[in-house]
Amino acid sequence: MTDLARTPKHIGNLIRRTRKKLGLSQAELGDKAGFRQETISLIETGNPATRLETILAVLAALDLEFHVAPRSKDDDAMIEDIF
């Protein structure tokens, strides 16, 4: 099961969804990833200027990882449903 992530908002929503599924607060996730609650808040609200390594650390703390794949028409059809 993989989720498409083309924009910072996609990624933020995905992180928030996963964090809540795991029953974590932003502060708890921040602890696990090595960042502050405020930083998690910014990421989840779609801050486009977040540092790459910060995103990677937060994903890892949620046991997630990025995969890179060709953009596909299937994804285009799916893209509106992400929110």
Next chain:
Amino acid sequence: MTDLARTPKHIGNLIRRTRKKLGLSQAELGDKAGFRQETISLIETGNPATRLETILAVLAALDLEFHVAPRSKDDDAMIEDIF
């Protein structure tokens, strides 16, 4: 076919590989993505502080996109082979 990308270096290598496969110079890719040659250079060498939106724009210029998936044991086995 998807590629695992757990670190800025993974992502940089992937971008460089794809760019060369497409016969583009760093400057040409920069043009397509809206950034400078120097910025592409930094990304390809694994700069961990690159802005998220910059990475996303460069991936899009290469017709690539991120997917988010659970970290898997299969990935752990594969991880050493990325370089």
Next chain:
DNA sequence: GCTCTATATGCGCTATATCCTATAATTCAA
């Protein structure tokens, strides 16, 4: 070797991440 292109590096600039601290605003349960 030499030349041309491609890539990496440097400086000064503005913008912003993240930290730290604090607090406002929102959500949720009792």
Next chain:
DNA sequence: TTGAATTATAGGATATAGCGCATATAGAGC
């Protein structure tokens, strides 16, 4: 509804992105 927890926001400090511009290396071909 109220009180506690959670999330969003703010200001000052430090670090660094990406810009523009310049240049130094590095590579590929002759």
